[in-house]
Amino acid sequence: MSVSDRIRQSLLALHMARALETLDHTLARLEKGEISAIEAIDDLLAEELNLREGRRIGVALRTARLMPVKTLESFDFSFQPSLDRHRINALAQLEFINRAEVLHFLGPPDPTT
Template sequence: MVDHDALMAMLTRLQLTAIRDQFDSLLDEAARREMTLREAVAFLCQREVARKDERRVEMASKIAHFPTMRDLDGFDFAAQPSLDKGQVRELAACRWVAHGDALLLLGPPGVGKTHLAIALGREAIREGYSVLFTAAPALVAALAKAHADGRLEERLAFYAKPKLLIIDELGYLPFEPNAAHLFFQLVSRRYERGSLLITSNRSVGEWGTVFGDPVVATAILDRLLHHSHVVTIRGDSYRLRKKRRAGLIKATLSPEQVA
């Protein structure tokens, strides 16, 4: 008969650490629920798979370089009535990532674009896809430096590798002309190979100003919009709303109040 220590050693060797760490409580639960042997084995395996999935998501999230952790359950859909919750839940299934499509999240500052981008990125990780998150200014700076150092191909390959590349805050700062061409090379490299998720406070009609070159902007949008999903959020900033509630700033006056 195998004693407890020997059993724990075997579970450790097999890397079944969730079963090992919760062994007694799991067996007690299986007994309380009067599971058959087959059901108990399945129950133990489910707990082990859940632990491994949790650790995989945690590790992949670190590799993705998310600035913070967000999920869809924490998003206040009631505060953004212009946003179709059903559409977001459909996007969370990540079929668009599987197909290599682009997703544009557009709207004014503070409406939750970055929150959604991170949450959808984490859903992609749960589905087994590699993800990388970067702010647009940092991305452009990295491409420009690589170009100056003669290592642009290496940097483009780095950004082309993940199945989903999330580019946050496009449009907050205008691009230099050369940076726009570098961005175009990245979009072209990923076109129909890997998905892009871009958040921007500018409508696509304003991207010519953002990139400083309408021709380059058109070429970029031509590729992004070919296989794309566009979500536009029209609403108030969460941060401004909180400040209004706290009385730190005055609420916007209606035309009737102004009159």
């Protein structure tokens, strides 16, 4: 059994799926002399760590049940035709701060709060 086969078995036994996926690419770079052995190990561990951290954050966000992020780009101005899209986008540039202007938003209170 070759060393690379033993590494594959070890990665599989350790449940390091992402490192296993990138092993061939990392070994190819190592054989070409693009990276050192320690850099290859670092690359494999970093790939696995990034995958696990991403999963952990995803689970935490789902568990927190946060509201989805809303942006001006996704806002449906046709739903509220009285809003002036150009004025809202200009306000989003925050130039009124540089001009030391005060900004007041008027309207009915939000009935959901």
